Amino acid sequence: MELYFELKTLQLKETFSIAYGNYDKREALLVELSYLNGKGYGECVAIDYYQIDLKDFIIRLKEIQPLLEKQGIIHPTGFFRFLSGLDLHPFLLSALDCAYWDLFGKLENKSFVELNMIPSENLIESSITISVADVEDQIRKIENSNWNRFKVKCKGLNKDHIKKLLRLDHTIALDSNASFTDQDCLWLQENKYISRFSYLEQPRPVGNYNILNKASSANWMADEDCQNLSSLEELLPYYKSVNIKLMKCGGLTPALEMIRKAKELGYKVMIGCMTESTVGISAGCVLAGLADFADLDGANLISNDQASGNFVEKGKIILSGKPGLGIVLK
Structure with missing residues (x-):
């Protein structure tokens, strides 16, 4: 080799x-x-x-x-x-x-899907990320998009912005990248309308999740808090969902084990990504049949993709069916 x-x-x-x-x-x-x-x-x-x-x-x-x-x-x-x-x-x-x-x-x-007997029909749609910006700009991007699911980035909590996003007739999640305070989290999980957001990802800095109430209206999702298999049981009282990214956990092999364990513990599972080319996204896509949520828009955000393979088009995850991960360099 x-x-x-x-x-x-x-x-x-x-x-x-x-x-x-x-x-x-x-x-x-x-x-x-x-x-x-x-x-x-x-x-x-x-x-x-x-x-x-x-x-x-x-x-x-x-x-x-x-x-x-x-x-x-x-x-x-x-x-x-x-x-x-x-x-x-x-x-x-x-x-x-x-x-x-x-x-x-x-x-x-x-294909990886064949080798691991993973479902490949009726796959969940991926979200596309809406960057931090003025809420009116974010709403305009959502309204003009041909995707159906959106992950809106936040830098801190603006309650007026949250209320405007809740009024939209779209499937929206929030990702604060650890920028919410404890008080922000309390306000969110005590607001019954927050359940309209499909999930709220990584609200606090790593390790600062004790304020989160899993039984509340908020579908709290762990990202940076959920690095590997050993973190799943520790997070169980606080998070309903986990974001499994291949780079965080070490690849497809440990991701399969993490998904199995997370499902056993009752979590909802998202297959997520970084900003990656189709090389990385092809690998994430093959796990979509095991997921409740997908955020695999990374290759859609770059202008110089270096490969073809499995891909996401307007949110729809399309598996090539080719051997391995189906990756071909351009």
Whole structure:
């Protein structure tokens, strides 16, 4: 097996504004694993609030490259056990795990969905993200969109803005990126109309969730609070839903386990994404048949997509049915 990797710059179609800052581009690390005539692809991106430095990842890839290239073709779960012994950051682990699933499926001539017997009919629609802006601008974007589901970014709580969003006849979620206060959360969960929002994502900074009342009207959803399998039981008294992102948890292999455990515990599950190309989004899409919510709009936000594969069009998740993750570089 051979390893290849390359840094890419993903240019955003417009400035992406969230509580953490404003972004016009994302740096991405493309990973390729190849064997015979098969090539599999994975991706991770530099996210400043996760303190990701892709140069550190490249150094680590060079260190482990001889070990990776000695590996024969085994089942992806076995390959993941090998990767788990290398002490890799979850973002880098995810890129390698996804690349291997893509390669393995292509060698077996079977899609990830086939290999894991995941439902592929009647998939939930994805939301599209509405950046932080004046609420009238946000409403205008929603009204002019041909998508059906929206995730509206907030930077702090403006009650008047919330009331205006609630009056819209659209499926809307809120994502504060940890910018709500305890008092904001109390106001939201004591307002019976808040149940009209499909979910309210990561209201407080990591670890500050004790104010949340799972039994309230608010469908609180954990994002940064929910990093891996071990966090699920701890969060259970506070959150109704969890956002599972491949880069957070380390790839498709651990995501499958997290989804299974989350469902057992009674959570609603969302498959989420970062700002990613179709390399990353193709991997997220294959899990849509197991999800209650999807937020897989990442590739729709960039202007220089580097691949084709599974994709999202006007919210509809479209699986290519091709072997592996169906990823082809442009």
